[in-house]
Amino acid sequence: MDKDYLIEKWLKNELTDAEKEAFEKLNDYQLHVDVLDHAKHFKASNFSDVDDFNTFKEAYQDTTPIKKIDWFKPMLRMASVLVIGFAIYFSFFYNNLTQIETLVNQKSTIQLPDNSQVTLNADSKLVYNKSNWENKRTLELDGEAYFKVAKGKTFDVVTSNGIVTVVGTEFNVKQRNDYFEVKCFEGIVRVTSDTITRQLLAGDTYRVLNTIFTQDKITYTVPQWTKNVSTFKAVPFSRVILEFERQYGVHVKVNNTDEKRLFSGGFTHNNIENALMSITEPMDLNYKISTPNQVVINGNKK
Known part of the structure; x- marks a missing residue:
């Protein structure tokens, strides 16, 4: 029998015994009964008059989709609780971070x-969790x-280009964009960058510049920048300029020269005139x- 026909006669209480039996076998029979039962407890406004099957059917069809998404409300509540939980966790975690x-x-x-x-050079940042230091000895360096690591202590220095693991030693880490360099001055350090892992002893240098890996030796016992002198060995001139800008807080414009040319030498941090002469004279440049x-800085020396 036609479903709509049965529903209409059921609402009018005009079903025959055979029709009533067919109506009760409908898959959504109980849903219709529940809808009508709930409707008995609903007080309609004076502006409503649902007294025929078509009107009832339209109202019923309009309300059915709303019932289908009721399950989503508990999920929204659960998601809200999770979001709030994560917010509290991250707020607590980051509020406990020490940043220098x-x-x-x-x-x-x-x-x-x-x-x-730890001694930080100019324009650098160090982050670690002081309250959880005993459980997680990790520092992030940019x-x-x-x-200068205390004897018997170990921790990791994490940078965007590599990780340095140390045990009671003295070492220097430099991470500037695609420049990553580690110099060991005492003890042993283990360095990993991408797929390259090395163990450095005192006097060893590990460097990755523009994805090219090199190793070298040093003779001095502490980083020269801690004595207000920046030193370089076969480094593109553009890198020298960037370091000069950090140490003097100035902007440098370079004209008519190849900034990829390699520079070896250094400059002091306490006299800008002397520093400029130190980096321009060897490159046959002039400055103003x-x-x-x-x-x-100009490429044509006058």
């Missing part, structure tokens, strides 16, 4: 919870830092301090 930053032309020395010492914070 240096500006251009600035250096800073701090002491870690295990009495290890820039350059010199570490146009404003207190602007330097122009």
Whole structure:
């Protein structure tokens, strides 16, 4: 029998015994009964008059989709609880982080919870969790830092280009964009960058520059930048300029020269004129301090 026909006669209470039996066998028979039962407890407004099957059917069809999404409400509540939980966790976690930053032309020395010492070079940042240090000895470094690690203590220095694992030693880590360099001054450090892992002893250098890996030796016992001298060995001139800008807080404009040319040498941090002569003379360049914070380097020496 036609379903709509049965529903219409059921609403009018005009079903024959055979029709009633067919109606009760419908898959959604109980749903219709429940709808009508709930409707008995609903007080309609004076502006409504549902007194025929077509009107009832339209109202019923309009309300059915709403019932289908009721299950979503508990899911929304659960999602809200999870979001709030994560927010509380991350708020607690990050509020416990210690972050040290240096500006251009600035250096800073701090002491870690295990009495290890870290000196940050200009324009660098160090982040670690002081409250959880005993359980997770990890520091994140962006820039350059010199570490004096307390004897018998171990921790990892994590950068975007590699990880340095140490045990009671002194070492320097430099991470600037695609420049990653580690120098060991005492003890042993283990360095991993991409697929390249090396164990460095005192005097060893590990460097990855523009994805090219090299190893070298050093003879001095501490990083020269801690003595206000920046040194370089076969480094593109553009890198030298960037470091010069960090140490003096100036902007350098380079004209008529190949900034990929390799430079070996250094400059001091306490006299801008002497520093400029140190980096321009070996490259057959000249310079001009146009404003207190602007330097122009030209490729044609006059």
